[in-house]
Amino acid sequence: MAREFDDDFSEFVRRWSPALLRVAFLLTSDRGEAEDLLQTALLKTSRHWDRLADREAAYPYVRRVLVTTHTSWRRRRRVHETLVDQLPERGYGDDSGSLGAGRALQALEQLPPRMRAVVVLRCYEGLSEAETAEALGCSVGSVKSHSSRGLARLRLLLEAPTPAEATR
CATH class of the missing domain: 1.10.10.10 (Winged helix-like DNA-binding domain superfamily/Winged helix DNA-binding domain)
Structure with a gap:
């Protein structure tokens, strides 16, 4: 049973992580925070993976976990950045294309x-x-x-x- 869980969940992560990371990035606007958000959502999902009877519903389930976790983080978040009045014309590491x-x-x-x-x-x-x-x-x-x-x-x-x- 554990091997089946590992294979199913690993396949899900391989298949859907890029799409979920894009959603997380659009929610957070920060690559590092998006990666943290996705990792947290996948961890929460892994805890309940065996309860998910319909594997086709896994993507919407994780997407919802992303949104609710992001909302929770925003409510508790303390500002750790230095706030500026104007954004620079182009940020460092801007890979928006x-x-x-x-x-x-x-x-x-x-x-x-x-x-x-x-x-x-x-x-x-x-x-x-x-x-x-x-x-x-x-x-x-x-x-x-x-x-x-x-x-x-x-x-x-x-x-x-x-x-x-x-x-x-």
């Missing part, structure tokens, strides 16, 4: 945590309103309003000129 993706990520960072989670699950993960509500443990109406407001705010943030564009 393109200037547009970096700008979109900066805009996403400005959304409140719950709104950000809704936008990530709806737009990036492609979940329906009902699936998003289930993943976040809230009502469908709440998902609709967060999604609508979040996308509207993102549009405004992305349409506004960057400081470099404003000085031209």
Whole structure:
């Protein structure tokens, strides 16, 4: 039984970790924190892996653990960073690939945590309103309003000129 658990869980981790890490990164905007979040979610999942009868439901289960763990961390988190008024034009280790993706990520960072989670699950993960509500443990109406407001705010943030564009 233990060998079957190891093989099943290891296969799940190999197959789904890259996708789950992308979701964690979109929630946290920090590669290191995203890796920690994913590792914590996988640890929590491993403790209950034998109770998960439907292995096809494992990805949504871990995704929900990611979101709830991130929410929990945000509630308890103390600020350990040095806060600055303006972000640098391009951060160190920015592997976003393109200037547009970096700008979109900066805009996403400005959304409140719950709104950000809704936008990530709806737009990036492609979940329906009902699936998003289930993943976040809230009502469908709440998902609709967060999604609508979040996308509207993102549009405004992305349409506004960057400081470099404003000085031209």
